[in-house]
Amino acid sequence: MTQAGGVQSWCLGVTLQLIIAAVLHQGFATVAPSTTAHATASPHKDPGRPEKINYFINNTKGTCFMASIGIQLNVTFSSVSQNKTVHGVMNLKPNFTKSSGSCHATNATLQLTTDVEKSNLTFVFSLNTTSSKYHLSEVSLSAAWPDMKEPVSAVNSSLDYLRGTLGYSYMCREEQTLIVAPDLSINIFQVQVQPFNVTGDQFGAAEECQLDEDDMLIPIIVGAALAGLVLIVLLAYLIGRKRSHAGYQTI
Numbered sequence: 001m002t003q004a005g006g007v008q009s010w011c012l013g014v015t016l017q018l019i020i021a022a023v024l025h026q027g028f029a030t031v032a033p034s035t036t037a038h039a040t041a042s043p044h045k046d047p048g049r050p051e052k053i054n055y056f057i058n059n060t061k062g063t064c065f066m067a068s069i070g071i072q073l074n075v076t077f078s079s080v081s082q083n084k085t086v087h088g089v090m091n092l093k094p095n096f097t098k099s100s101g102s103c104h105a106t107n108a109t110l111q112l113t114t115d116v117e118k119s120n121l122t123f124v125f126s127l128n129t130t131s132s133k134y135h136l137s138e139v140s141l142s143a144a145w146p147d148m149k150e151p152v153s154a155v156n157s158s159l160d161y162l163r164g165t166l167g168y169s170y171m172c173r174e175e176q177t178l179i180v181a182p183d184l185s186i187n188i189f190q191v192q193v194q195p196f197n198v199t200g201d202q203f204g205a206a207e208e209c210q211l212d213e214d215d216m217l218i219p220i221i222v223g224a225a226l227a228g229l230v231l232i233v234l235l236a237y238l239i240g241r242k243r244s245h246a247g248y249q250t251i
Contacts, residue, residue, distance in 0.1 A: 047072070050091035052190050055110060056201075057101040063201045064103035066169070067110060070189035073119065073141070077183070078149040088145065090117055105129075107137075108195035119143040121186075124157075125195035132166040134196055135159075139180045154181040162193060164207055169194035172209035 050070035057065035071092040079086040092112060101110040106129060112121045124138035140155035161178050164170035171192040178186045194203050 047089055047091045050187075050189060051094060053092065053094050053097060055099045055101075055112075057099070057103060057108070057110060059103050063198050065101060065108050065110060065195050066198050066201075066203060067191075067193040067195075068203075069191045069193065071112070071121070072187040072189070073121070073143075074185045074187065075141070075143055075145075075152055075183060077143075077145070077147075077152050079147050080149050081147050088147075090114075090119070090145075092121075103195075110195075117143070117145045119145075125162075125193075127166065127196055133163060134166060135163040136161040136178075139178065139184075139186065141180070141184055152183060154184040156180045162191065164194070167197045168205050168207045169203040170209070171203075171206035174209070176209075 050072045052068055052070040055065075055067040055069075056063050073088075073090045073092070075088045075090070076085060077088060078084070092114060093116075096114050096116045098113045098115070099110065100113075101108070103109075106127045108125045108127075110123045110125075112123075113119070114121075120140075120142045122138075122140045123136060125134050126137040127134045137159055138155070138157040139159060140153075142151060142153045144151040159178070159180070161176075162170050162172075169192055172188075173190055176188050176191070178188060180186060191209075192203055192206065197204065
């Protein structure tokens, strides 16, 4: 029985190492890249998680672009009230955001305009007709918030985010941070977007992001480790029991 107990202790140690490794992997997988820090203070309180908003762009054939997404802007600017560079955070809200855009054969545009704090945010998706893959290729922002000494303008036309396949929607439940420029990053939440080949006002079958796949991997690893532990302990118990019975003689 001493040998069986040793096997059980070894199994417990191996299983704990597997679980710890899985948790550490999850921690590294879900950390979003950070922006270059220029901020010294925040002029706004943390607005919390943004509300998800549904956007639809139509053309003569009907809906051609669909997106469901929560958006949070992170903008670095020169503050009038604080007389220094600060970091502002703003959530796009349904009642104060207007959407427009256009759809073309190889590119689609979604433009969002806010009324409260004047901001114009534009997303451009590009389609590679050879590979039938699309991606978010350009983001631009112009903002003139009340506390800004001068308006902020940022654009990046060489991005490669939110990659999907023609006829499918891109989906990601986990929070992502899109680095656009040194003074602009965008946090996006619960994203589902289809910029091309929309049929019947419905998203196509979803292609999930790597972050979601990593998130699902953790319970699978932990479950497999626990199942393996139960099996090994059971085998060790049966082997130990068999050896203990072998030590007795029938009278």
